[in-house]
Amino acid sequence: MVARVLATADIHSPKYFPRFRESIKDLGRFDAVFIAGDLMEEGRIEGLKILINELRRLSDTIIAVPGNEDYDEVMPRARELDIIKWLDDEVIKLTINDVTLRIIGSKGSLERPTTWQLRHIPHIADTYRRRVDWLKRTINSSRELTILLIHYAPTFKTLQGEDPRIWPSLGVRDLEGTIFGNNVIAIHGHAHNSVVRCVKSGKSYIINAAFTNIWKPIILEIGNDGLRSISIDCQEVKYERGSGPSILDFMR
Incomplete structure (x- = not known):
């Protein structure tokens, strides 16, 4: 048995909602939909409402994490709209067609907080450090098949195409080794202009599901043994345990 899943991110409804609606009109139903943040444009709850009406056509199981434009102050209202199960540094288990998935959901972290964040969010660098630590512990706490649904990129390998100077403000590399x-199966968004959509090492994958890259969602088939198929190309990368930079390289 497999779970047929649609993955996407960065719809920024209502901004890109018409293109999203067009992209899914012939896809049929899915066992689940995973959305890696930025469902709304600048916290516009009305944009989320029209998106939810469309998501209902896709699946009864919608799981999402907040992105940087799903503003904290509107999230209580967003949670009241039902249909979407929001995960914000939380873990759930989901069984679909006898496929059991452990799902970790988080906004994620940046190696270098943005200028706006440094000015307006107290202790944001500490928050990002603690979140990386929590994500590492949580991923390492089980050998079960895990979906990491995360807004900010947990690697730089899926940021190619973006200006390298801003990579530290798009994601964090210190999760990469833990994932691999x-x-x-890590699914992220936020990188609108990347040209590398998916990297894998062994049975582990990191997928950039930002809708704004190829203007269509990604379709996955997942079994109890891992990812069976994916609708985009995925590059094999070499991973060596203990290699790679630390988040501290950018936060000192």
């Missing part, structure tokens, strides 16, 4: 060292 476990049985994880």
Whole structure:
């Protein structure tokens, strides 16, 4: 048995909602939909409402994490709209067609907080450090097949095409080794202009699901043994345990 899943991110409804609606009109139903943040444009709850009406056509199981434009102050209202199960540094288990998935959901972290964040969010660098630590511990706590649904990129390998000077403000590399060292399918967004959509090492994958890259969602088939198929190309990368820079390289 497999779970047929649609993955996407960065719809920024209502901004890109018409293109999203057009992209899914012939796709049929899915066992689940995973959205890696930025469902709304600048916290516009009305944009989320029209998006939800369309998501209902895709699946009864919608799981999302907040992105940087799903503003904290509107999230209580967003949660009241039902249909979407929001995960914000939380873990759930989901069984679909006898496929059991452990799902970790988080906004994620940046190696270098943005200028706006440094000015307006107290102790944001500490928050990002703690979140990376929590994500590492949580991923490492089980050898089960895990979906990491995360807004900010957990690697720089899926940021190619973006200006390298801003990569530290698009994601964090310190999660990469933990993902590749476990049985994880990581799905992120936020990188609108990347040209590398998917990298894999062994049975683990990191997928950039930003809708704004190819203007269509990604379709996955997942079994209990891992990812069976994916609708985009995926590059094999070499991973060596213990290699790679630390988040501290950019936060000192």
